[in-house]
Amino acid sequence: xxxxxxxxxxxxxxxxxxITINCSYSVGISALHWLQQHPGGGIVSLFMxxxxxxxxxxxxxxxxxxxxxxxxxxxxxxxxxxxxYICAVSRTGNQFYFGTGTSxxxxx
Amino acid sequence: xxxxxxxxxxxxTETGTPVTLRCHxxxxxxxxxxxxxxxxxxxxxxxxxxxxxxTDKGEVSDGYSVSRSKTEDFxxxxxxxxxSQTSVYFxxxxxxxxxxxxxxxxxxxxxxx
Numbered sequence: 533x534x535x536x537x538x539x540x541x542x543x544x545x546x547x548x549x550x551i552t553i554n555c556s557y558s559v560g561i562s563a564l565h566w567l568q569q570h571p572g573g574g575i576v577s578l579f580m581x582x583x584x585x586x587x588x589x590x591x592x593x594x595x596x597x598x599x600x601x602x603x604x605x606x607x608x609x610x611x612x613x614x615x616x617y618i619c620a621v622s623r624t625g626n627q628f629y630f631g632t633g634t635s636x637x638x639x640x
Numbered sequence: 641x642x643x644x645x646x647x648x649x650x651x652x653t654e655t656g657t658p659v660t661l662r663c664h665x666x667x668x669x670x671x672x673x674x675x676x677x678x679x680x681x682x683x684x685x686x687x688x689x690x691x692x693x694x695t696d697k698g699e700v701s702d703g704y705s706v707s708r709s710k711t712e713d714f715x716x717x718x719x720x721x722x723x724s725q726t727s728v729y730f731x732x733x734x735x736x737x738x739x740x741x742x743x744x745x746x747x748x749x750x751x752x753x
Binding site: 582630 | 670671673675680681682683685690730732734736738739740741742743744745746747
C-alpha cells in the first residue's frame with residue numbers, strides 16, 4: 533500500500549474549467565507538498581503545507597490534518613497548466629513519500 | 641531555483657556496462673537523494689545521504705551504489721547496467737529543519753540497451 537494516494541490518475545479539462553486533484557496519506561507528516569512536472573521537464577515545488585490553505589495565483593492548496601487529506605485546485609485552467617502534479621509528504625528525518633502523480637491535460 | 645545540476649542529462653548505454661550519474665549542489669544542503677521515476681510508480685528512493693560519507697539504502701537499492709566524498713557531490717553508480725534500470729533518475733536535496741522541502745535536479749534519462 534502506498535503511503536500517498538492521489539486521484540484522479542489522469543484528468544482532461546477544457547480551458548477555463550475549475551480543476552481539483554486530491555491526495556490522501558496514511559502516515560504522520562510534518563508537511564505536505566504539491567509538485568509540478570511538465571513533460572520532459574524537472575520537478576518544481578508549488579506548495580508546502582502544514583495546515584490550512586495556501587494560494588498562489590490561480591492555484592490553491594488545502595490540507596485537512598485530521599482527515600489526512602489535501603486538495604490542489606486550479607481556477608480558470610489554461611493549456612500551460614498541462615503537467616503532472618505530484619503530491620508528496622515529508623516526515624521527521626527528512627523522509628519523503630510521493631504519490632504516483634496526476635496527469636492533467638487542458639484543452640484549448 | 642535551487643542550485644542542483646545533474647550530469648549527464650541523457651545517456652544510452654549497453655547492458656553490462658558501468659554507469660555513473662553525478663549530482664552537484666551549490667546549496668550546502670545536508671541531505672541528498674537519488675530517485676528513479678517510472679510510469680505507474682512515481683518517485684522511488686534508491687539511496688540517500690545525510691552527510692559526507694553517510695549514506696543509506698532506499699526501497700529500490702539493488703544494483704545501485706552511491707558515494708558522497710564531499711558535501712556538494714552525490715554519485716550514483718550502476719555497476720553493471722540492466723534493461724530494468726532504464727528510467728529517469730532525479731537527484732534531490734533537502735536541509736534538516738522542521739518543515740523541510742525537497743529541491744530537484746532536472747533529471748537524467750538513462751536508456752540501457
